[in-house]
Amino acid sequence: MIDRTCKETPDFNLCVSLLNSDPRGSSADTSGLALILVDKIKVLAIKTLNEINGLHKIRPELKHALGECSRKYKTILQADVPEAIEALTKGVPKFAEDGVIDAGVEASACEEGFKGKSPLTSLTKSMQKISSVTRAIVRMLL
Structure with a gap:
């Protein structure tokens, strides 16, 4: 399930790595995989x-x-992640997609604020990549 799902995302290796690192991944359905990735966004x-x-x-x-x-x-933690978790739990993936997209947007905006001299580049790039992979999986639920 993980390999098949991750093939539909923009970063197969990242997707597989993230989902295989969580014990829930081996038995999760698509919604469960999306929830695991939302947890990774939170962490x-x-x-x-x-x-x-x-x-x-x-x-x-x-x-x-x-x-x-x-x-x-803080917006990612207090708004985007809870929105995505609630939406996935309730079976409303459109709202989960909104929260996941916003996490990537917030990370990009953070990075831009340093005008090219960011000490957070690796972390913000990771957030953008994880958000992109998560969005692709959430879209499979639409």
Whole structure:
């Protein structure tokens, strides 16, 4: 199921890696796979927020951009992830897609705020990739 589903996403290897790293993946249906990936978005958002908080202390010149990123990643955690989980749980994938898309948009907006000198590039690129893979799977439910 994981291989077949991941072949329909923009990043087969990332998809397989993420889903195989979760014990629920081997027995999940498409909706369950999407929920696993939404959990991965949540974990990455928490990791990124922790990184932002650490950078606040050592990179005061980036205070404004880091503050903007902090707000964007809090939006991912407080709005986008809960919206996607609720929608997938209730069988309304369109709203799940909205939340997943927004997580990628928030990450992109964070990155742009640094004007090419972002200390968060690897994390924001990861969020964009995971969001893209998750969206592809959510779209299979539409």
